[in-house]
Amino acid sequence: MQLFRSNKFWLVLAIVIIFCGFMVWIVTQNDQSKLVSDEAEPEATPTVLLTDNNEQVGEEATNGPTEVADTTTPTPADELAPQYLTGSLQDDSSYDEEKIESITIQYGSNEPYTIPKDREYVILQSLYWIDLLVAEAKDQTITEDNVMIHINSVDKVVAVPYNITKNTFQLGNKLYYASDGVAMLMYGQFKQESQLAMIDRIYAVAWEESRESEAKVDESFRYDYDQLMINDMDFHGWKQNLLNDSNYINVANYYDNGTDTVSDIRHYEDLAIVSQREVLFISDSVATKDGIKIGLTKEEVLTTLGKPNLERETQWSYQIGDYLKFRLYFENNKVVLISLTLPL
Numbered sequence: 001m002q003l004f005r006s007n008k009f010w011l012v013l014a015i016v017i018i019f020c021g022f023m024v025w026i027v028t029q030n031d032q033s034k035l036v037s038d039e040a041e042p043e044a045t046p047t048v049l050l051t052d053n054n055e056q057v058g059e060e061a062t063n064g065p066t067e068v069a070d071t072t073t074p075t076p077a078d079e080l081a082p083q084y085l086t087g088s089l090q091d092d093s094s095y096d097e098e099k100i101e102s103i104t105i106q107y108g109s110n111e112p113y114t115i116p117k118d119r120e121y122v123i124l125q126s127l128y129w130i131d132l133l134v135a136e137a138k139d140q141t142i143t144e145d146n147v148m149i150h151i152n153s154v155d156k157v158v159a160v161p162y163n164i165t166k167n168t169f170q171l172g173n174k175l176y177y178a179s180d181g182v183a184m185l186m187y188g189q190f191k192q193e194s195q196l197a198m199i200d201r202i203y204a205v206a207w208e209e210s211r212e213s214e215a216k217v218d219e220s221f222r223y224d225y226d227q228l229m230i231n232d233m234d235f236h237g238w239k240q241n242l243l244n245d246s247n248y249i250n251v252a253n254y255y256d257n258g259t260d261t262v263s264d265i266r267h268y269e270d271l272a273i274v275s276q277r278e279v280l281f282i283s284d285s286v287a288t289k290d291g292i293k294i295g296l297t298k299e300e301v302l303t304t305l306g307k308p309n310l311e312r313e314t315q316w317s318y319q320i321g322d323y324l325k326f327r328l329y330f331e332n333n334k335v336v337l338i339s340l341t342l343p344l
Helices: 007-040 117-129 182-188 195-212 235-243 300-306
Strands: 100-107 145-155 157-163 168-171 174-177 249-254 261-268 270-276 278-281 317-322 323-331 333-342
Touching: 100 117, 117 145, 117 182, 117 195, 117 300, 145 195, 174 249, 182 195, 182 249, 182 261, 195 270, 195 317, 195 323, 235 270, 235 278, 235 333, 249 323
Parallel strands: none
Antiparallel strands: 100 145, 145 157, 157 168, 168 174, 249 261, 261 270, 270 278, 278 333, 317 323, 323 333
8 A cells, every 4th residue: 555655656657658648649640641641642553564466464464455555657668769880780679579569650740650560570670680880871961850760669669760761760870771661661651652652552462461371382383584584684684774774763772681782772764663682663665575564464464474383362473493583463453563583
């Protein structure tokens, strides 16, 4: 009893009670602070990793793909003007036919024209085989009056200016002669009233037939050499004869990859179109000794000359020696062109 009567006892008890109350207050304050913090802070969102196929991976992944907004904008293909100095273009990926989707040509304000798939080779092979030393044009005057060739590949667009008057490609800051085939193709599209355009139209049909036809050369018979001469001259005779004839128009210069030379296409009015390896007659003023000439029907040709060694709808080819060097081209069942060629 004396313990409870002691002032010291009551002082110690008071201190203990105050300390315990203080500790309860501190714990209460901490719990309230945590509650307020939890209410104010939004629930954390787990980080989601995506594979190349937009599939989630990791512990938070769901079972299906996640749609992700595409924030990228496709970059349009650049128009490239290739620049070369020597060699050839055959190893340049710009002209890889497997990567090319289309080729378009546009002249001035005209609508772009898409080259048919089966004729893309005309432009591609001319570029592919061009020798940049031999094919360099004599006249290097660059003008703005050009046909624009766009070679549209999977990953880029190659822009090649082409001058129809000079028959030249502009590669970088230099001009190079294109092939005779390119000249005819361009005339066929942009100078449709010309003689060269008519030839291009017929040759294009003949080429398509050759791709689709299964006809083969019948070598069981031959024609006499002089039977297929025109005005008693063969290819070489006509080339030599025309060397002395200045009455012609130089339609275009061109690079011939077969002979690796620059030559020209000459138009002898009312007679023939002559290139390095072909004399192409366009007039009924000349004929074979049997009278084969422009204007005859197929039936008349069969009756007068006989069947060809290789027959297609548009082109009949006759064998001289070991080669097909005499050809008749038909349109609307009539002969419109007669060709003497040098074997390739």
